[in-house]
Amino acid sequence: MTSLSDTTAVVSALRAAGCVFAEDEAELILATARTPDELAAMVDRRASGRPLEHVLGWAGFHGLRVLVEPGVFVPRRRTEFLVDQALAQAPGASVVVDLCCGSGAVGAALAAALGDVELHAADIDPAAVGCARRNIAPYGGHAHAGDLFDALPATLRGRIGILAANVPYVPSGEVGLLPAEARDHEPLVALDGGGDGLDVLRRVAAGAPQWLAPGGCVLVETSERQADGAVEAFSRAGLATRLAVSQELYANVVIGVRP
Ligand SMILES: C[S@@+](CC[C@H](N)C(=O)[O-])C[C@H]1O[C@@H](n2cnc3c(N)ncnc32)[C@H](O)[C@@H]1O
Numbered sequence: 001m002t003s004l005s006d007t008t009a010v011v012s013a014l015r016a017a018g019c020v021f022a023e024d025e026a027e028l029i030l031a032t033a034r035t036p037d038e039l040a041a042m043v044d045r046r047a048s049g050r051p052l053e054h055v056l057g058w059a060g061f062h063g064l065r066v067l068v069e070p071g072v073f074v075p076r077r078r079t080e081f082l083v084d085q086a087l088a089q090a091p092g093a094s095v096v097v098d099l100c101c102g103s104g105a106v107g108a109a110l111a112a113a114l115g116d117v118e119l120h121a122a123d124i125d126p127a128a129v130g131c132a133r134r135n136i137a138p139y140g141g142h143a144h145a146g147d148l149f150d151a152l153p154a155t156l157r158g159r160i161g162i163l164a165a166n167v168p169y170v171p172s173g174e175v176g177l178l179p180a181e182a183r184d185h186e187p188l189v190a191l192d193g194g195g196d197g198l199d200v201l202r203r204v205a206a207g208a209p210q211w212l213a214p215g216g217c218v219l220v221e222t223s224e225r226q227a228d229g230a231v232e233a234f235s236r237a238g239l240a241t242r243l244a245v246s247q248e249l250y251a252n253v254v255i256g257v258r259p
Helices: 007-016 022-032 036-047 054-058 077-089 107-115 126-139 173-175 179-186 198-213 228-235
Strands: 057-060 065-069 095-099 118-123 140-145 158-163 213-224 240-246 252-258
Touching: 007 022, 022 036, 022 095, 036 054, 036 126, 054 057, 054 107, 057 077, 057 107, 065 107, 065 252, 077 158, 077 213, 077 252, 095 107, 107 126, 107 158, 107 173, 107 213, 118 126, 126 228, 158 198, 198 213, 198 228, 213 228, 228 240, 228 252
Parallel strands: 095 118, 095 158, 118 140, 158 213
Antiparallel strands: 057 065, 213 252, 240 252
């Protein structure tokens, strides 16, 4: 594609490629592209099946524009419910950790809402850590690489007010059933939660009590089907546990509080 100069041409190209929301996507692509060449390249990338957010380089999340680099999990709208639950549970939190941070969208949203906080984000995937570092920089955040709690500075032990952990939770056998945009363009480590999808969640639950401040909370997202197992893992770790559900966003969040 060499020249795409108007909305109609972009909409047509996206529609021909099967984009259901071609008009909305065209508007976003046209507003983001800085040159005609960039516009053509973006339309080609989208038409070839890349997630819109990877094409744009950003995603809207909880009122923020979050950078989303290639190979990094695209923050989902339903995860805004986890952010809202964290803010409701711990409105005065001063130490916030975004574990399994991906782009760092959750940590950035929490810091934007809470104001002056000590913010840390961590992920096992170096691409995610780099992206998160850029997204949390405006809030003075620190980004760390490593396996779950191993990535965190020891000074955080027993001090965390909000531990948000949007872990991978798709059962291994169901990753192949995900939409191609996720399956082909988001890393497996961001999706695959093990046999029943709860492997990483159980490790977060088991480790959280040592890292939370008294009264601090840990929040994970899960599916409706996995919710009982997730609540059980949190309760077994000694956390005061409840499940919050948003029918509107189709979101289930397990919240555990250190007594
Ligand atoms: C579902 S994505 C969520 C990303 C981000 N929190 C969000 O909501 O957009 C899960 C993230 O967990 C990370 N991850 C998976 N296993 C991990 C582990 N053992 N330690 C740290 N991060 C891990 C993946 O790299 C991925 O970025």
